[in-house]
Amino acid sequence: MSLNALWVDPRDHVATALADLAPNQCLELKAGSTHCQVTVREPIPYGHKVALQDLAPGQTVLKYGAPIGSTTVAVPAGSHVHLHNLASRRVAGLA
């Protein structure tokens, strides 16, 4: 068995791709005893993040159960979460 994405904490809004993910791919994930399911909307490279639920603009995004930044636009479930839709609250993001 090989995992295609890793969901660390059940509070997390994102999971990390452990393989290149393709559109329409269905992910079944488990964090502790919590399960979730999401359909990938767009290509997501290995090591990058996928949204597990619909995220509103300005929403705090959790990974490792802690805030990693805020969304800059609405992010539908299954989307690639990266520099184009997530910004640091600690320092200005990369240009």
Add this chain to the structure above:
Amino acid sequence: MSSGTFWGYRRPDGSAGIRNHVLVVGAMDNINPVVRRIADGVRGTVPLWAAYGRGMFGEDAEQHMRTLAGYATHPNVAAVLVVSMEPKSAAELAGRIAASGRPVRWLAVQQQGGTARTVDAGIRLAMQMVIDAGRILREPVPLSELIVGLECGASDATSGLTANSTTGEVADWLVAQGGTVVLSETEEIIGAEDALAARATTPEVAEQLLAAVRRREDEARYIGADTVGFGPDNAAGGLTTLEEKSLGAVRKGGTSPLCEVIGYAQRPTGKGLVFMDAPAPGTENVTALAGGGCHLILFNTGVGNPVGNPVSPTLKITGNPRTAEHFADNIDVDVSGILTGDHDLAGAAGILREHLLAVANGMMTRSEILGDVEITISRVDLSYRRLRGLSGEQP
């Protein structure tokens, strides 16, 4: 042996080590070749030499000497031969070691009359120390006495998710056993410092941690370096924000309350999770952790970093399946099964815990076997400290 103990060597100062080293230590860089020749001539000795040691001042000199003394009085060290160029520095370091109750002798090359005579005398002294150290037997020691340092080097996208998460589980286990875990690498926690400070046992500890991060950021600005610590390579690997990167790094400390913040190569005074304010680069950070008395180091590596420490056995852990295979000679523990689905986090933590105990009980690490051991004592930028009024010295 009961589950809550390891086999250690009891020392006169009450500490207990997981190795029984006879250390040949150089007090300054000009006699390092002599140190190496003595150690080459006596099996069972460990040479310890560092750059600098001459022309150092104030806190810079103090940190250098404190670190050397930290190694010479480390729980893993049974006896010490100090070598220096002249008697004053040799006697000063030897005095600190004698205060710990350890057998210590010193030699000064100027007094002995050159390198050949010093090497000749040093071999005989060290040889006797190795014979005497062999009489010390391992005995059961409570795990609550174990101090484990944490480091990551050559990190990649898998580090936070696999090796650091595994180490975090083991860190929580050791703290639950009453032991001590030392998290460090100040620049690596920028962005996660609030989450860590929120776990501090007192407001003072929280403030010390936040102050250490502010100082490191200010120091970076002072020298004109990038204070962000997040670059295009991180983003290409899938990390998006500094918080995300730092939370992955901090994860290796587990979830225990933060009990204490200590300085470079300082000894923890209590138990539990401790933060050491020291620079992040692998060799420098491990030098500080071992100098602070950590019995062993858990060193997570994503892409592969071979370096270990001469006094504190350094376990190399990777969660990257490619590194586990390609860099196998240098990897002690492979937890990449988390990514391949061969085991879950709890399973990986079990593997690491078992390996940690085996190393504490005497099993050698890859870096010990291969001799991939090195120290680099960080220097203190006195001009920065004076400018910011941080120095205790009078101008």
